[in-house]
Structure formats: structure tokens, C-alpha cells
Amino acid sequence: MKLTISALAIVLICSIVWSCKPTKTFTQQEISLIPQVQKMTLGQSSFQFTQNTVLSVQNNEQQQIAEKFSNLFVKSAGWKPKISTDCSERSNQILFKSDATLGAEGYLIESSTNRIEITAAGSAGFFYATQTLRQLLPAQLESSQLQDKIDWLVPTISITDSPAFKWRGYMLDVSRHFFPKEDILQLIDYLAVHKINTLHLHLVDDQGWRIEIKKYPKLTTLGAWRVDHEDKPWNSRPKQVAGEKATNGGFYTQADIREMVAYAQSRYINIVPEIEMPAHVTAALSAYPQYSCTGGPFTVLPGGVWPITDIYCAGKDSTFLFLQDILTEVMELFPSKYIHIGGDEATKKEWDKCPKCKKRIKEEGLKNSGELQSYFIKRIEKFINSKDRILLGWDEILEGGLPPKATVMSWRGTQGGIDAAKQGHDVVMTPVNPCYFDFYQGPKEEEPLAIGGFNPLQKVYEYDLIPKELDSESAKHILGAQANLWTEYVSTFKHAQYMTFPRVAAMAEVLWSPKDVRNWDDFYLRIRRFTKRYDQMGINYAKSAFKPAVNPVAPEKK
Numbered sequence: 001m002k003l004t005i006s007a008l009a010i011v012l013i014c015s016i017v018w019s020c021k022p023t024k025t026f027t028q029q030e031i032s033l034i035p036q037v038q039k040m041t042l043g044q045s046s047f048q049f050t051q052n053t054v055l056s057v058q059n060n061e062q063q064q065i066a067e068k069f070s071n072l073f074v075k076s077a078g079w080k081p082k083i084s085t086d087c088s089e090r091s092n093q094i095l096f097k098s099d100a101t102l103g104a105e106g107y108l109i110e111s112s113t114n115r116i117e118i119t120a121a122g123s124a125g126f127f128y129a130t131q132t133l134r135q136l137l138p139a140q141l142e143s144s145q146l147q148d149k150i151d152w153l154v155p156t157i158s159i160t161d162s163p164a165f166k167w168r169g170y171m172l173d174v175s176r177h178f179f180p181k182e183d184i185l186q187l188i189d190y191l192a193v194h195k196i197n198t199l200h201l202h203l204v205d206d207q208g209w210r211i212e213i214k215k216y217p218k219l220t221t222l223g224a225w226r227v228d229h230e231d232k233p234w235n236s237r238p239k240q241v242a243g244e245k246a247t248n249g250g251f252y253t254q255a256d257i258r259e260m261v262a263y264a265q266s267r268y269i270n271i272v273p274e275i276e277m278p279a280h281v282t283a284a285l286s287a288y289p290q291y292s293c294t295g296g297p298f299t300v301l302p303g304g305v306w307p308i309t310d311i312y313c314a315g316k317d318s319t320f321l322f323l324q325d326i327l328t329e330v331m332e333l334f335p336s337k338y339i340h341i342g343g344d345e346a347t348k349k350e351w352d353k354c355p356k357c358k359k360r361i362k363e364e365g366l367k368n369s370g371e372l373q374s375y376f377i378k379r380i381e382k383f384i385n386s387k388d389r390i391l392l393g394w395d396e397i398l399e400g401g402l403p404p405k406a407t408v409m410s411w412r413g414t415q416g417g418i419d420a421a422k423q424g425h426d427v428v429m430t431p432v433n434p435c436y437f438d439f440y441q442g443p444k445e446e447e448p449l450a451i452g453g454f455n456p457l458q459k460v461y462e463y464d465l466i467p468k469e470l471d472s473e474s475a476k477h478i479l480g481a482q483a484n485l486w487t488e489y490v491s492t493f494k495h496a497q498y499m500t501f502p503r504v505a506a507m508a509e510v511l512w513s514p515k516d517v518r519n520w521d522d523f524y525l526r527i528r529r530f531t532k533r534y535d536q537m538g539i540n541y542a543k544s545a546f547k548p549a550v551n552p553v554a555p556e557k558k
């Protein structure tokens, strides 16, 4: 009898405790996922995360993903969910389940009041599922301060999700202004929340060489540093004069690169390195002028130059050996299947004058210096292919004939992409409109100085990246698209964030979400709410798209 009474008491206490557990019915308006998921059905109740919540994982990769998710709670909740490799079902559990039929990056979330099941084919899918769960939790989760009055609830919900495109990219120009490793790690975190999976680093340009190459140390001892004229407009900065110290710049050591690559990998982001050639290389030539046509001297440019005439000599075999050595070290550091070699905006004035280049044109049976560029890139492609990698270049690599296996980044519009896809080459779309994030995003008078152009949030959101000119077969060659942040006018990481957010959210949705769930009005409401998350994360985002448009009209004369 005594036993029955105590058993009853226990049941009673348990049910009181259970009924006191906070629950909530979420409305659609309270859910702001970015990028929007393929399909979701919202339930009537919620699941609460507590310090007794257990993430049950099947293997080491899942454990690492679970670890990252769990760590999100440490500062804001003051505790973290536990992780276990016991996958038997229980309550207050996040259960990882495998299903090989889901695509490489796809996942399902099925949440009920006492368990959330996340299902994926592979680790990328699990990672994205945890990013979605993160976004279902209160924005305060992202805070670095203890939040004591929060119930850590997510709605009961079923989600089916997978990306529309496999190249969901973002490029940062670290040459025009250098952003140290710590900034890049932070950026990787921010991009991962948006399910961006490619970070293209523009490591080389006229204004700075940013990657340590052991065989050619002067590339960074000299090439990474320029005279400081940051106080003058980009296009009117005087070149370095004799005796003047080069103090502005910086570079990544090979250890830095390894750290960034690993950090990105564990957030399912591939870093694509770009080593520019044959032009945009004044920084390299200032260190090794022997690989130019003229022999120099050159100095690292502190600002803009146009046209770009400093160029590697295409007539010397030593130039190719130099570049192959560099690419060898680059390929050892970056596991990326794609190696970007630039290829843009080369004015061939020096090649037209250079006896060695003229000899090369003659010997190779080329028509002119335009075809010499194609010869140059094809020769580099052979080397890159010999290491089992794919050459990626700006759309100028179409001129004079594409290298046989190259992938093209179409930036001067869409024609390069259309032509390349029709020829059976893969393409990443980055047309200046709307992919250039160095362009203005609001009225000029209200924005920090930018290079020009106008790519406001809505224009980015409404981007349709498959050109109408392509039939369905050629359209398959469009791997995806990429937002590019060139940094002539961006000298701090805070400013880089301002140019990037929230536009990258729009780009992420263009690349991830199916067309039938994309809707500007709906996105506009979601991104406004999502900025609460940016606030908590400390992201400096532009509010340009959220300001009311004011069109002053002069009062009519009476």
C-alpha cells in the first residue's frame, strides 16, 4: 500500500513538472529561416532544449557537428546539451539518423515535443540541419551574454530541405585590402549560417600578394607591402618613390592557410584560392621582375591603375616554371578541386612589343597576342590538370579559345557564361549585376563611398541565374553563382560586413531555395526579423533596404 502511494506521488510530481514545462504554439511569422527551406509543416507545440537534452550521434563526423551546435548554448544559456553515441530512442533527445537516399547536402527535421530527429545522407546534410535548428531557436542563442529569461524552444515542425545549386559562393578580395586570418575565420562562421559552401579568396593583385610561398619568399617580404596612401582617393595615389617605406599590407602564412582551410572544411565550406595571371600581378613582379617582359623595376601599387599593362612574360619558359612552383605549393595547401587563375583584364601592350613574346606567337602559330593569352592559360591548365585539379578563370579565358577542361566565372555579364555552357563547360555565374557587392546598395548620398553601380537587396534577391538562352542540357553546366566583394573601397572588416550583409542572405536564398518558395515580400519580412540574429552575432549589416524611400517633391506653386 505504502509503495502504491509513493508510486502515485512520483507519477503526480512528474506530471506536474512535465505540465510546467514551457510549450508554445509558434506562428509562421515567428519563423524566419534564411535561406528558406524547400518544404515545412508547422505543428501546434514545441520542443524545449535544456541542459539534459542529449544529441545522439552515430559517428565521429556527426559528433563534431553536434559539438559545434551544442557549443552555441554555452555563453547564452550558460549550459550545453550533452552528446552521446547511444542512439536508442529516448525523450529530450536530438537523434541523428542516416538515409542514403537524401542528396549530398539534403536533410530532414522532424520535431515533436520530446524528440527531434534529423536525417541526412552525409555530414554536410547534418551540418545544414543543425544550422536550420539554430535558426529555429531564439535569436538570443547567438548572444555572448548570459540570457536568463529565455525558454529555448523550437516549434514542432517537419522540414524537408536540399539546395537548388551546388556552387553557393562568396568571394573576398584580400589583395586590395588585407583582412587577417581572424577576420576570415569570423566570415566563415557568418557564411556557414547562410549555407554558403564556397569561399573564393582573391589572393593576388597589383596591390598585394597575400600568400606565403616558401620557394619565393620575396612574394610576401616585398609583394605583400605597399606605401600607405590610405588617406587619398583610390585612383589618385602616387606610386612608391625611392626611400619610401612600404608599411601597408599583410599576408597569410602557410600555417594560417592550413588553419583557415580546416576551419572552413569543418563548416562545409570549400576555399577556392585565386592566383591571378597573366595580369593584375604588379605585386608579384615587384618581387620578381625577371618574369615580366621589361625586367622592371616595379613597386606594389598603393591604389588603382588602368589599363593593367604590367604582365608576366609569355615568351619565357622560366615564367611558367615560376608559376608552376607557386601553384604546386598552393595545391598542397588547398584541397579545392578548383584552382582559380584569374585571367581577367590583361592589356597585351607589352606582349606586342616583347621579342620573346613575338617569337612565341610565331613558333606556336598563333595569330596575335590575344591568342597568346589563350596559349598561356592552356599551358597552365595542363599543369593544373596533371595534379587532378580543374582550372577556373574569369570569362576572358574564353578569348582565343577556352582551355579544354576549364570552368568559367562569368563576370562581365552573362554572355561568357552562355558561350561556355553551350560549349559544354561548367560555369559559375557572377555577373556584375547583381553579384558585385562592391556596388552601392542604397542611394549614393546615404551610403559610404563605393566603386559605383547599384545592387540593392531586392535586385540581388530577384536574380535568376539560369540565362533564358540556354536549353535544359546546357543549363546543367551552371553550377551556381557567387557574390563578389572587391575591396578597393573597403578597408576594414566592419565595412566588408556592411557590404556583405544582408545582401549575402538574398544571394544564399537564390542559390539554395527552390523558386516556388521564393518571394520578395516574404523574404523582406524574414530578413528584417533575421537581423535580430545579426545583432546578437555582432554582424555589422546595412540597413539601406529597410529605410523608407523618400522622394522629396517641391510644393506646387499656388
Ligand code: TNX
Pocket (backbone or CB within 6 Å): 344, 345, 394, 411, 436, 438, 451, 486, 487, 488
Ligand atoms: C573588375 S571582376 C575586376 C576587379 C575589380 C572589380 C571592381 C574582375 C575579374 N576584375 O579587378 O576589383 O572589377 O568592381
